[in-house]
Amino acid sequence: MGSFMLDLFSMTQLLKILHAPICIYRPDGGLFQALEDVEGKTLIEREVFEKEISKDFPYVRVAENGEAFCLLWVEQDKKWIGIGMLRIYTVYADEIPHYPHCDKDTFAAVIALLWKQISGEEIGIGRLWYRNVKARASVEEVISREMFQIQEEGNVHNPYSQELREMDSICHGDVEALKRSIDEVYSGQVGRLAKDEVRQQKNLAISVITLASRSAIKGGLNPELAFSMSDNFIRNIEENLYDPIRIEHAVREAEFEFTKMVHEINQKSASPLINQVRDYVFCHMHEPIRIRDIAAYIGITPNYLSEQFSRHMGMTLKQYIINEKIAGSERMLRYTEYSLQEISTMYAFSSQSRFSVYFQRKNGITPAKYRKMHREV
Numbered sequence: 001m002g003s004f005m006l007d008l009f010s011m012t013q014l015l016k017i018l019h020a021p022i023c024i025y026r027p028d029g030g031l032f033q034a035l036e037d038v039e040g041k042t043l044i045e046r047e048v049f050e051k052e053i054s055k056d057f058p059y060v061r062v063a064e065n066g067e068a069f070c071l072l073w074v075e076q077d078k079k080w081i082g083i084g085m086l087r088i089y090t091v092y093a094d095e096i097p098h099y100p101h102c103d104k105d106t107f108a109a110v111i112a113l114l115w116k117q118i119s120g121e122e123i124g125i126g127r128l129w130y131r132n133v134k135a136r137a138s139v140e141e142v143i144s145r146e147m148f149q150i151q152e153e154g155n156v157h158n159p160y161s162q163e164l165r166e167m168d169s170i171c172h173g174d175v176e177a178l179k180r181s182i183d184e185v186y187s188g189q190v191g192r193l194a195k196d197e198v199r200q201q202k203n204l205a206i207s208v209i210t211l212a213s214r215s216a217i218k219g220g221l222n223p224e225l226a227f228s229m230s231d232n233f234i235r236n237i238e239e240n241l242y243d244p245i246r247i248e249h250a251v252r253e254a255e256f257e258f259t260k261m262v263h264e265i266n267q268k269s270a271s272p273l274i275n276q277v278r279d280y281v282f283c284h285m286h287e288p289i290r291i292r293d294i295a296a297y298i299g300i301t302p303n304y305l306s307e308q309f310s311r312h313m314g315m316t317l318k319q320y321i322i323n324e325k326i327a328g329s330e331r332m333l334r335y336t337e338y339s340l341q342e343i344s345t346m347y348a349f350s351s352q353s354r355f356s357v358y359f360q361r362k363n364g365i366t367p368a369k370y371r372k373m374h375r376e377v
Contacts, residue, residue, distance in 0.1 A: 008035070010113075010114075010117065011035055011081070011114070012035050012036075014110050014113070014114075015035060015036055017102070017106060017110060018083065018086065018100075018102045018106070018107070018110055019086070019100040019101065019102055020041075020083065020084055020085070020086035020099070020100045020102055021034065021035075021036065021038050021041050021043055021082075021083075021084065021085075022035045022036075022081065022082070022083055023035065023038065023043060023044070023081075023082045024079050024080070024081060024082070025044070025049070025071075025079065025080040025081075025082050026079065026080075027049070027078060027079070027080070028046075028049060029044075029045075029046035029047075029048065029049030029050070029080075030046070031043065032079060041085075041100075042085045042098070042099060043082070043084075043085065044069045044071070044082045044084060044085065048061075048069075048071075049080070053071060053073075055073035055075070056073075057123075057131055058070055058071070058072050058111050058114075058115050058123070058128060058132070059071045059072075059132065060111065060128065060129075060132040060133070061132070062088065062132075062133055065087075065089065066087045066088045066089030067085060067086075067087055067098070067099055068084055068085070068086055068087065068088050068107065069082065069083060069084030069085050069086070070082070070083040070084060070107075070111050071083075072111070072114055072115055072118055073118075074118050081114060081118070083107075083110065083111065083114075084099070085099045086099050086100050086101065086102050086107065087099045087100070087101050087102070088101075088102060088103060088104040088107050089104070105125070108125045108128055108129070109125070111128060112124075112125065112128065157189065157190065157191055158186055158189060158190050159186050162181060162184050162186055163211075165177070165180075165181040165184075166178065166181040166182065166255075167211055167212070167215040168215070169181055169259060170212050170215040170216055170219065170255060170258050170259045170262065171215040171216070171218045171219040171262065172219060172262070172266070173219055173259055173260070173261075173262035173263030173264070173265065173266045174259065174263070175256065175259050175260060175263060178255060178256065178259050182252065182255075190204060193207075197244050198242055198243075198244060198247070200244075201244040201247040201248060202237060202238060202241075202247060204251070205234065205237045205247055205248075205250065205251045206234055206237075208251050208254075208255065209230050209233050209234055209237075209251060209254050209255075210230060210234075212230075212254060212255045212258045213226040213227065213229065213230035213258060214226075215258070216258040216259075216261065216262050219262035219265070219266070220262060220265045220266065221258065221261055221262055221265065222278060222279060222282050224282060224283070225282055226258070229254075229257070229258070229331070230254075232331065232335055233250070233254040233257075233335075236250065236335045237250050237251070271308075271312055273298065273300075273305075273308055273309075273312075274308075274309065274312050274313065276297075276298050277294060277298070277305070277309060277317070277320075280294050280297055280298075281294075281320070281321055281324050282324070285324065285325060285328055285347065286346055286347060286348060287348050288348045289321050289348075291305065291306060291317055291318065294317070305317065322358050322362075323362065325347040325348075325349070325358075326358055326359055326362050326363075328347055329343050329344075329346075329347055329355070329359065329367070330363075330370065332346070333367055333370055333371040333374070334371070334374045334375075340352055340355070340356070340367050340368065343355070343367070344356075355367070
């Protein structure tokens with residue numbers, strides 16, 4: 001089998017990651033060797049090999065529903081390595097999966113790894129998709145058509161300066177400036193991102209919340225926290241809201257939430273030590289957090305850590321940890337259906353009753369009343 005023997009072990013191990021067939025095919029598409037029992041599994045059809053396929057780069061075909069396969073030519077053996085059939089998009093609840101699932105990034109990583117072994121060439125994931133998956137219309141065609149329509153109808157977008165003021169307000173944690181920028185009156189209009197009005201508002205929501213999260217990061221918000229908040233805001237809108245007005249309201253709530261959090265950070269002139277503490281607390285939010293563990297992580301004594309934190313933040317480190325856990329639970333109460341017991345456990349409170357005590361001490365109401373109040377808004 002020539003040089004294939006060098007790669008058989010690696011390819012066999014990759015089966016555990018792909019959950020999909022890896023086979024060796026002859027130039028005409030005939031099956032030469034399957035690296036596992038493929039009975040009942042769909043392989044790459046022989047007709048595919050009758051078409052002109054690039055041999056100097058991985059050939060990937062992806063259908064709109066995510067069904068995919070890849071062919072890699074091994075010149076020294078005059079054989080194809082075939083990956084698939086598989087599915088790289090999640091199957092919806094009402095669909096019957098015909099092929100094993102492997103997420104897109106893992107599929108691409110396996111292709112890149114095998115191509116490196118075969119050719120010695122390193123390829124980036126972006127280049128892999130760019131070479132293989134083409135849009136129905138070229139970028140130039142789409143832009144030309146859109147610009148003609150704008151010029152023909154006289155439509156213009158909302159001013160870029162207004163958008164900058166809006167994002168700058170979030171970056172500086174300036175709630176009043178954000179209110180003013182949102183209330184600005186201008187002659188342009190936001191871009192049209194979909195024909196359906198609900199889809200239009202959801203697409204706008206994704207754009208605005210993404211920009212807001214990046215502005216908040218620029219303003220000092222922990223990146224992982226900002227990304228997680230953005231994911232949850234967008235997922236809530238995507239899955240639970242279908243009224244354009246409510247969607248817009250949810251977007252504004254997200255913008256103000258980011259702005260308030262940046263404002264809180266700006267209120268305290270955090271030192272590098274405080275930033276380390278914040279990052280540690282965020283990354284261990286779902287575990288019991290002990291001061292001595294934070295001190296050991298940073299490399300200082302617990303007493304010195306507690307003293308410095310209290311001096312900079314105006315509260316004890318223990319209180320800060322509790323406040324952060326309660327803030328996380330507030331988001332869970334507002335945007336998920338988890339029970340109070342589940343949320344209490346997620347944030348590693350010793351008991352649900354202890355969680356409720358801390359929550360009421362911070363917010364003045366019980367977790368149950370807090371959830372009910374925000375669901376009725």
